[in-house]
Amino acid sequence: MNAWVAALGFLVFGPLLGALLAGIDRRLTARLQARQGPPLLQPVYDVLKLLEKDTLVVTPLQGLYLWLFLFFMIGAGLILFTGGDLLLSLFALTVSGIFLCLAAESTNSPYSHLGASRELMLMMAYEPMLLVAALGFYLTNDSFRVSVITEAAPWQPLQLLGILVGFLFVLTIKLRKSPFDLSTSHHGHQELVKGLTTDFSGHHLALVEIGHWYENAILLAWLYLFFAPWGPWLAIPIALILFFLEVLVDNTHARLTWSHTLKASWWVTLLLGTTNLLLLAWWVR
Amino acid sequence: MWSIALLILLPLAASIAVLRAPDPQTRDLWVQRWSIALIAVTLLFGAGCWMGFTDQTLYAIPHWLQTALDGFFDLVGLILAGTLLYLCRRIKWNEWYIPALILTQTGILFVAEAAATHPQVEHLFYVDPFSVLMALIIGVVGGLIALHAVPYMRDYHRHAPEVPDRRTGFYAAILVFLSAMFGVVFTNHIHWLFVFWEITTLCSFWLIAYPNTEEALRNAYRALGYNLIGGLAFAAAILWLAAGSGPYTRELDRLVGAGQLALLPAVLIAVAGLAKSAQLPFSSWLLGAMVAPTPVSALLHSSTMVKAGVFVLVKLAPVFQGTLAGLFLGLIGGLTFVLTSLVAVNQRNAKRVLAYSTIANLGLIAMCAAVGTAEALWAAILLILFHALAKALLFLGVGSAEHLIGSRDIEDMESLVYRRPELAAMLLIGMLGMFLAPFGMLLSKYTSFQAFLAMDLLPGEGALLAVILAFGSGPTLFFWSKWMGRLVARPHRLPSIPNAPPRAEQLVLGVLTALTALSCALFPLIELGFAMPYTQQLAGLGLIPAHAMAIPWETVGIMSLMLGGLFILPLAFWLKPPLYIESDPYLSGANVEGESYRGAMGAERLATNQGYYLIGFFDERRLMQTGIIGALGLGVLMLGSSL
Numbered sequence: 028m029n030a031w032v033a034a035l036g037f038l039v040f041g042p043l044l045g046a047l048l049a050g051i052d053r054r055l056t057a058r059l060q061a062r063q064g065p066p067l068l069q070p071v072y073d074v075l076k077l078l079e080k081d082t083l084v085v086t087p088l089q090g091l092y093l094w095l096f097l098f099f100m101i102g103a104g105l106i107l108f109t110g111g112d113l114l115l116s117l118f119a120l121t122v123s124g125i126f127l128c129l130a131a132e133s134t135n136s137p138y139s140h141l142g143a144s145r146e147l148m149l150m151m152a153y154e155p156m157l158l159v160a161a162l163g164f165y166l167t168n169d170s171f172r173v174s175v176i177t178e179a180a181p182w183q184p185l186q187l188l189g190i191l192v193g194f195l196f197v198l199t200i201k202l203r204k205s206p207f208d209l210s211t212s213h214h215g216h217q218e219l220v221k222g223l224t225t226d227f228s229g230h231h232l233a234l235v236e237i238g239h240w241y242e243n244a245i246l247l248a249w250l251y252l253f254f255a256p257w258g259p260w261l262a263i264p265i266a267l268i269l270f271f272l273e274v275l276v277d278n279t280h281a282r283l284t285w286s287h288t289l290k291a292s293w294w295v296t297l298l299l300g301t302t303n304l305l306l307l308a309w310w311v312r
Numbered sequence: 313m314w315s316i317a318l319l320i321l322l323p324l325a326a327s328i329a330v331l332r333a334p335d336p337q338t339r340d341l342w343v344q345r346w347s348i349a350l351i352a353v354t355l356l357f358g359a360g361c362w363m364g365f366t367d368q369t370l371y372a373i374p375h376w377l378q379t380a381l382d383g384f385f386d387l388v389g390l391i392l393a394g395t396l397l398y399l400c401r402r403i404k405w406n407e408w409y410i411p412a413l414i415l416t417q418t419g420i421l422f423v424a425e426a427a428a429t430h431p432q433v434e435h436l437f438y439v440d441p442f443s444v445l446m447a448l449i450i451g452v453v454g455g456l457i458a459l460h461a462v463p464y465m466r467d468y469h470r471h472a473p474e475v476p477d478r479r480t481g482f483y484a485a486i487l488v489f490l491s492a493m494f495g496v497v498f499t500n501h502i503h504w505l506f507v508f509w510e511i512t513t514l515c516s517f518w519l520i521a522y523p524n525t526e527e528a529l530r531n532a533y534r535a536l537g538y539n540l541i542g543g544l545a546f547a548a549a550i551l552w553l554a555a556g557s558g559p560y561t562r563e564l565d566r567l568v569g570a571g572q573l574a575l576l577p578a579v580l581i582a583v584a585g586l587a588k589s590a591q592l593p594f595s596s597w598l599l600g601a602m603v604a605p606t607p608v609s610a611l612l613h614s615s616t617m618v619k620a621g622v623f624v625l626v627k628l629a630p631v632f633q634g635t636l637a638g639l640f641l642g643l644i645g646g647l648t649f650v651l652t653s654l655v656a657v658n659q660r661n662a663k664r665v666l667a668y669s670t671i672a673n674l675g676l677i678a679m680c681a682a683v684g685t686a687e688a689l690w691a692a693i694l695l696i697l698f699h700a701l702a703k704a705l706l707f708l709g710v711g712s713a714e715h716l717i718g719s720r721d722i723e724d725m726e727s728l729v730y731r732r733p734e735l736a737a738m739l740l741i742g743m744l745g746m747f748l749a750p751f752g753m754l755l756s757k758y759t760s761f762q763a764f765l766a767m768d769l770l771p772g773e774g775a776l777l778a779v780i781l782a783f784g785s786g787p788t789l790f791f792w793s794k795w796m797g798r799l800v801a802r803p804h805r806l807p808s809i810p811n812a813p814p815r816a817e818q819l820v821l822g823v824l825t826a827l828t829a830l831s832c833a834l835f836p837l838i839e840l841g842f843a844m845p846y847t848q849q850l851a852g853l854g855l856i857p858a859h860a861m862a863i864p865w866e867t868v869g870i871m872s873l874m875l876g877g878l879f880i881l882p883l884a885f886w887l888k889p890p891l892y893i894e895s896d897p898y899l900s901g902a903n904v905e906g907e908s909y910r911g912a913m914g915a916e917r918l919a920t921n922q923g924y925y926l927i928g929f930f931d932e933r934r935l936m937q938t939g940i941i942g943a944l945g946l947g948v949l950m951l952g953s954s955l
Contacts, residue, residue, distance in 0.1 A: 083895040086802040088729070090892070091885045098877050102870075112867060114758055118749040119874065125748065125793050132797035135727070135804065135907075136897025140797075140921040147793050148924065151786040158761075158782035165765050166775070225898050286929055293783075301779045308765070308775035 030109040037108040037244070038101070045240025046070045048247065052274050059278045070240070074233045082229030085134040089227070092130035093234045099123035100238045104245050110174030113252075114161045120245065124150055127223065127235070134226040142222025146210035148285045152292040153197035159300035163190040164252065166307045177255040184254050186310075189303030191253050195269060196295045200288065201246060204277035207288050246270075313371045315357050316437050319447060319494045322350055327487035331480060340462050343483045344816075347458040350490070354451025361444040362841045370435035370500060370565065378436060381504075386425070389507050392514060393418045396536070399517065407533050413540040420547040421506075424554045431554060431562045438500045438565060440849060442693055445842040446497040446623055449700045452827075453615035454490045456820050460708050461486065461607035463814040467715050468605050475523050482522060486611060489515040493616045497623060500564045502553065506546055509584070509620065513539040516617055519608040520601045531600030538597040542587025549580035568630055568855065578631040579954040581624055582641055583947070589621025589674045592648045592943035595936070598671060602663045606711030609663060613670045614704035619696060622674055625681040626692050630855035633684035639773050640950035644943050645678030646780035651939040653787040657794075658925050658932045662710045662720045665791060666703065669746065672784065673699050673753075679777050680760055686847040686859040687763035691756045693843045694835070698752035701831055702745035705824035709739045712813040712821065722795050723922055727803035735813065736799050738825045745828045747792050750874035752832045755863070757781065794923045804907050804918060832875055836868055 050067040057064025066072075084090065103119035106112060124146070131143035161171065167183050168175050184191065200207040211222040224235055250269050254262035283291070326346035333339035373381075393414055400411045465479050492515065495508035513536065521532035553561055558577055559570040567574050590598035598618065602609055612618060625641075632638030649672045656668035673695065680692035713728065713735055714720045728736040745751040764778040812818065831838065851858040897919070899909040904916050911917040 082892045084892040085895065085897045087889055087892060087894070088800065088802075088885075090890055091882060092800070094881055094885075095878070098881060099874070102874055102877070106870060111870065114761065115749070115867060115870060118754055118758070121789065122748050122874075125789070125796075128793055129796060129800050133729075133800045133802055134897050135801035135921060136899065137919050137921060138898060140801075143797060144794070144924045147790050147797075148926075150793075151790040154786040154789055155779075155782045158785060159779060162761065162765060162775070162778050162782065165762070169766075171762070289929070296783075304775050304779060305772050309771050 033108045033110070034105050037104050041104055041108070041244040042237055042240040044247070045243035046074075048243045048270065049240065051271070055271060055274045056278055059275070070236065074236050077229055077233040077236070080229040082231055084228075084231070085136060085226050089130045089133045090231060092126045092133060093227070093231055093238075096123050096126040096130060097234055097238045097241075099126060100241045100245075104241050104248075107173055107245055107248055110172065110177070112171045113164055113173055113176065114158075114171045116173075116245075117157055117161055120242075121150070121154065123238070127238070130231075131223045131226070136226050138221070138225040139223065142210045142225065145285055146223055148289060149200050149207065149210055152289045153200045156193050156197040156292060156296040156300050157201075159296060159304055160187075160190050160194045160249070163187045163300075163304055163307060166304065166311050173252065176252055179256045181256045183256050186307055187253060187303065189299040193295050193299040193303075194249070194253070195272070196299075197292055198246060198250070199273055199276055200292065202243075202273055204273050206276075206280040206283040208277075208282060209285055209288065313373075313437065315360070316371070316439065316494075316498045318353065319357060319451070320491055320498070322346075322353060323487040323491035323494070326350065327484040327491070330483045330487065333480065336479070339480055339483070340466075343462055343487075344459055346487070347455040350458075351452050351455035354448055354455070357451075358444060358448040361439065361441075369439045371437040371439075372435050373437075378433070381436075385504050385507050389421065389510070390418075392507065392510050396510075396514060396540075399514075399536075402529060403533055404530075407537065410533060410537045410540060413537065413544055417540065417544050417547045420544070420551050421503075424547075424551045427554050431560050433501050433562050435500050435563060435565065436504070437498050439498065441842040441846040442626065443497040445693065445697060445838070446619070447494060449615050449619065449697060450490055450493045450497070453700050453704045453824075454486075454493070454611065456823060457607050457610050457615065457704060457708065458483070458486050458490075460610075460711075460817055460820040461605075463816045464607055464708075464711060464715070465605065467814070471715065472523070475525075478522065482519070482605075485515045485518050486607070489519070489611065489616055493620060496620050502550060502562050502564055502567065505564065506543075506550060509546060509588075510543055512588075512617055512620055513543065516601070516612060519611075520604045522604055522608065525603070528603040531597070531603050534600050535597040538587050538594045541594070542584035545580045545583035545587075549577040549584075552577045552580065564627065568628060569853065571631060571855070572635060574631050575635060575637055575954045578628045579637050579641075579950055582628060582632070583951075585621040585624040585628075586641075586644065586678070586947075587621070589618045589625070589678065590671050591621075591644055591675060591678060592651065592936075593940040593947070595648065595652065595671050595939075599664065599667050602667055606663075606707055606714070609667075610704050610707035610711070613666065613707060614700045618670065618674055619700060622677045622681065622692070622696060625678055626689060626696075629681045629684035629689055629692075630850060632682050633856060634770065636770070636953040637950050638682045638684065639770055640946045640953060642679045642682030642773070642777055644946045644950070645675040645682060646777055646784075647939055647942050647946065648672065648675035649679065650780055650784045651935050653784045653791075654930045655932050655935050656791045657787050658927055658930055659791070660722050660925060662714075662722050662725065662795075663707070665722065665795065666706055666710065669788070669791075670699075670703060672788065673746075676757070676760065676781065676784075679781070680763065683763060683767055683774070683777065684856060685763055685767050686851060686856055687759055687766060689847050689850070689856070690839070690843045691759040691763055693846065694752060694759070694838070695756040697838065698745065698756060698828075698831060701824060701828045702742050702751075702753065705738060705742040705821065705828055706746070708817070708824065709735060709742060709821055712817050713739070716809045716811070716813065722798055725795075726798050726801050727806055728799045729801075730803050731806065731809050732812070734818070735821070738821050740796060740799060741825050741828055743792050743796055744878075745832070747788050750832060750871040750878070751828070752835055755832075755835065755871065757785070759863070798923055801921070804920060829875070829879075833872060836863075839863065 049070040054064040099119050100123040103116045106116040128143040128146050131139040164176050250266040254265045396414050492508045492511035499505050517532050517536040559574050587594045652668045652672040659665045677692045677695050680688040764774040767774045850856045896903050902909040907919050908916050
């Protein structure tokens with residue numbers, strides 16, 4: 028019964044939460060740049076407007092891939108929020124990311140293609156760290172199940188400290204923030220135009236945005252999981268603070284090249300994630 | 313018992329029939345009929361076993377027959393050595409090691425045979441759930457490949473008139489290969505196993521050399537040489553079992569049952585397994601083997617040859633479990649997995665991508681075998697199955713595509729979704745099957761992660777292997793998705809492909825696609841029918857720790873839902889395509905009709921794209937060299953720690 032409520036809650040409030048996060052993000056960024064910034068619900072207004080616009084497609088099939096992107100994104104969220112299997116949720120998230128790339132690739136236009144290729148490279152960069160994070164949770168709890176992880180021992184955040192830092196590092200990539208916003212660019216007149224989403228419009232762009240809202244909610248939940256044993260009153264604020272720390276990073280860093288990104292994230296995974304995991308394995312057994 | 317004999321003899325009889333066929337038409341027809349018969353018999357056998365599994369069943373045969381067969385296999389072994397030596401007549405001076413290996417190997421066996429007493433062999437054959445599953449893979453996938461080969465080879469010779477037409481021998485070699493594979497998975501007599509083993513080496517040599525070019529010959533000799541290194545290690549194991557201080561036996565079940573006492577011979581046989589499954593440092597023979605016609609690649613990569621290698625590794629898993637030698641074996645697999653996944657990113661040639669991905673996946677299976685817990689073996693067995701199906705599909709699909717577009721370059725497969733939708737759909741399902749949820753390979757990866765982390769034999773070993781698996785997953789994702797990206801790209805001005813692949817090829821591809829998808833949906837049946845009984849049986853014999861493992865039904869449900877979505881959404885899209893206005897892609901507003909744009913000097917240019925191969929980032933040669941040195945070091949450590 029509880030799981031059904033959680034599932035329904037995620038379906039309805041997940042995107043709302045994600046939209047709010049995006050809104051706060053924009054507001055914070057504006058303030059950092061000494062601007063006023065848009066209203067908090069601006070992302071929602073944007074999507075509502077997109078839904079009223081005509082949808083131009085380069086190929087009709089791009090819509091199919093985008094729907095599959097959203098389908099697997101929601102699937103990943105449902106598994107996570109109903110207390111299901113963390114690793115399985117991560118796998119579904121990966122599938123969803125790949126369908127977004129396929130949608131961009133299907134247009135075969137230079138900008139979309141460049142964005143999709145870079146996105147794939149970023150996926151290659153962050154995937155090992157995300158997997159190591161899930162493995163870390165398994166070692167502390169002997170289970171991949173989220174419902175078990177939330178009831179972990181209170182020193183879990185300390186046990187997973189290295190993994191947490193590594194996770195925050197790749198979270199910057201996952202949220203497409205500077206210095207790792209190679210695949211899209213949120214600012215106009217840059218070499219990529221809009222990267223991945225260049226050739227989406229109307230409904231399709233709205234789909235991508237909604238997908239990203241769900242993704243925001245899922246990533247926030249991952250952060251929450253690290254601190255879950257401390258109870259929601261402590262864990263939620265910490266997760267939110269860490270989430271918005273990424274906004275600060277976004278505004279204080281210039282973009283890196285893909286090769287730097289790849290090397291940096293693999294080194295971080297190796298040095299922080301793997302070391303943490305090996306020590307943990309040695310300590311747990 | 314008699315069903316085993318039937319399975320081994322049926323392809324053998326088929327190959328003799330094919331050799332005696334009066335004319336090419338009859339021969340082609342017979343190849344097809346015998347293949348269909350083989351598939352049917354294997355399926356019947358599998359169904360029969362699936363219904364009535366109890367335990368590992370060992371079979372003995374009457375004494376006189378055993379003596380006769382013993383003599384027969386000795387004779388076959390001698391003929392084999394003679395044939396191999398005869399084949400060496402075309403070697404170059406730097407391939408001198410090949411006849412040397414053959415002679416040494418025969419010498420070692422002769423010494424083992426010449427001993428005054430031999431270990432008694434009580435049971436000659438066995439049937440257990442794993443070998444039945446292997447037989448199903450060999451019979452069904454191998455049979456399908458043989459079916460596909462008939463129309464394919466017709467086209468092949470049309471495309472390459474300079475290659476001498478030796479198709480009769482080609483089909484016969486494929487069938488003998490399948491027969492030997494059945495022998496490998498059912499025989500309990502280690503000496504016979506060795507004979508079957510060397511027959512597969514011989515057949516693969518002949519098949520790789522088929523195009524009869526200089527390149528093909530050199531690659532065939534490399535394959536022969538590397539596999540003979542493995543064969544030498546195998547022969548050494550036989551000698552040790554007859555005259556060493558370890559277990560005194562010639563039976564596989566006794567060898568496995570001896571546990572860690574049998575570590576040295578098991579490690580020696582594992583070297584043979586690593587060579588056959590193209591792990592580092594032996595990998596290059598499988599890459600060279602691609603000069604052969606596509607059905608050969610499909611056969612070597614999916615149901616035979618490399619699978620024989622991992623088959624013995626999985627068989628010997630109880631011996632390695634918890635030993636230092638096992639750790640080094642796992643690390644060889646892990647090194648192979650990571651490095652070949654990275655190298656695959658570099659490849660533009662579709663068959664090379666597939667080859668590197670095969671080597672990587674076999675590395676993962678070797679890792680699982682080295683860990684050897686119930687969960688790890690479960691994962692290894694299912695990996696073998698899913699990999700065989702998806703890889704056969706991909707190889708045959710790429711072969712058909714190559715005949716249609718005249719190239720095996722990934723970039724030339726651009727827009728296949730629009731140019732040949734049915735072929736593209738099959739290739740896409742094959743690729744999804746190789747690395748994405750909700751398909752079986754991913755489920756096995758999931759279980760591997762769990763198995764590595766749950767083991768508590770050597771501290772840190774499991775975590776190390778799990779991290780290796782995590783690191784290899786990144787590049788795997790990249791090279792498959794990049795290829796899929798090329799397939800789904802909308803066409804520029806590429807010529808459309810006027811004719812479809814031959815009907816028989818389409819049929820085989822369709823069946824393999826259906827099997828790839830179905831095996832994911834029906835995997836609980838496979839799990840309950842084959843993987844679980846096998847691990848339970850080993851646990852029952854006290855060879856591996858008993859461990860109740862099952863994929864929770866919830867996971868199965870979620871996977872099925874995802875699989876459903878993956879098929880229903882495209883179906884809905886196809887039935888009711890949305891009506892949107894089509895426009896040109898964004899080209900900074902400089903579009904000139906369609907995908908051309910006005911370039912710098914006012915010239916009209918077509919906006920084309922190519923995939924990323926990161927050639928400056930990973931260097932194939934350097935990575936492979938590092939891998940060979942690393943794997944040699946690990947191999948020495950593995951042998952050293954088993955003494």
